[in-house]
Amino acid sequence: MKLVSGKQIAKSFQVGDEQYNVLMNISVTINKGEFVAIMGPSGCGKSTLLYALSGMDTIDHGQVIFDGMDLASLRDNELADLRRTRMGFVFQQPTFLKNLNILDNILLPAMRDQRKNVSILTDKALSIMEKMGIADLAKRDLTQVSGGQLQRAGICRALISDPLMIFGDEPTGALNSTSAQEIMDLFTVINSEGTTIMLVTHDPKIAARTERILFMCDGAIVNELRLPTFTGIDLDDRMAKVVATMREIGI
Numbered sequence: 363m364k365l366v367s368g369k370q371i372a373k374s375f376q377v378g379d380e381q382y383n384v385l386m387n388i389s390v391t392i393n394k395g396e397f398v399a400i401m402g403p404s405g406c407g408k409s410t411l412l413y414a415l416s417g418m419d420t421i422d423h424g425q426v427i428f429d430g431m432d433l434a435s436l437r438d439n440e441l442a443d444l445r446r447t448r449m450g451f452v453f454q455q456p457t458f459l460k461n462l463n464i465l466d467n468i469l470l471p472a473m474r475d476q477r478k479n480v481s482i483l484t485d486k487a488l489s490i491m492e493k494m495g496i497a498d499l500a501k502r503d504l505t506q507v508s509g510g511q512l513q514r515a516g517i518c519r520a521l522i523s524d525p526l527m528i529f530g531d532e533p534t535g536a537l538n539s540t541s542a543q544e545i546m547d548l549f550t551v552i553n554s555e556g557t558t559i560m561l562v563t564h565d566p567k568i569a570a571r572t573e574r575i576l577f578m579c580d581g582a583i584v585n586e587l588r589l590p591t592f593t594g595i596d597l598d599d600r601m602a603k604v605v606a607t608m609r610e611i612g613i
């Protein structure tokens with residue numbers, strides 16, 4: 363069943379007199395439950411596509427339907443509500459407030475929804491933190507946790523609204539290889555429980571953990587690789603397939 367469908371998405375940026383066509387009529391469908399990576403050379407439009415599909419940025423032409431809703435038909439506040447309640451975002455580094463502890467940072471976006479009771483939300487946040495392996499860090503300041511732990515907290519924040527889909531823009535980009543794979547372990551669990559995930563990554567070892575890899579070049583999706591569900595034993599084989607596809611299309 364379709365969750366996100368982009369049709370003929372075009373997007374350009376004007377810089378001075380120059381117009382840069384960044385997305386060139388991209389059509390792509392992501393089904394519920396998929397675990398997708400977007401790969402491609404720097405500047406090919408990966409993040410721009412992620413922002414277009416999640417309504418974080420507008421598009422010039424085409425259409426994005428998310429969970430049956432045409433993003434262009436929504437008012438700004440409706441779009442913000444949709445993002446807050448149905449989507450989770452994880453970036454290279456979470457933007458957390460320095461004067462709040464980890465737990466309060468995780469809770470903050472969900473607190474905007476006045477209908478939710480604070481103690482219920484807190485219990486929920488603590489149980490997600492437990493699952494993400496950081497239950498004991500609730501009261502710590504941002505300066506008292508590692509990069510990997512901070513990213514786990516970022517994922518907790520993304521999960522607190524039970525999103526249908528998580529969008530990650532280089533979520534492991536600031537981490538060492540071990541921490542990055544641990545974060546992918548968490549995403550694998552989250553995906554196995556039904557949440558759709560789409561990640562932008564440069565790293566074949568990260569993309570190899572997903573089940574469908576979209577390869578972009580110059581604003582277009584030029585290839586796609588499908589892999590079976592990761593079972594924990596075949597990462598090298600999967601990575602070899604990703605690298606072979608990258609070579610095939612010259613990236």
Ligand SMILES: Nc1ncnc2c1ncn2[C@@H]1O[C@H](COP(=O)(O)OP(=O)(O)OP(=O)(O)O)[C@@H](O)[C@H]1O
Pocket residue numbers: 375376377382384402403404405406407408409410411562
């Ligand atoms: N707000 C903006 N204004 C002008 N140009 C932009 C803007 N955002 C992105 N671009 C340009 O659009 C192109 C695609 O950017 P995008 O961030 O989507 O690429 P990317 O594939 O994610 O790159 P990277 O892997 O380096 O993060 C780049 O050439 C970038 O400079």
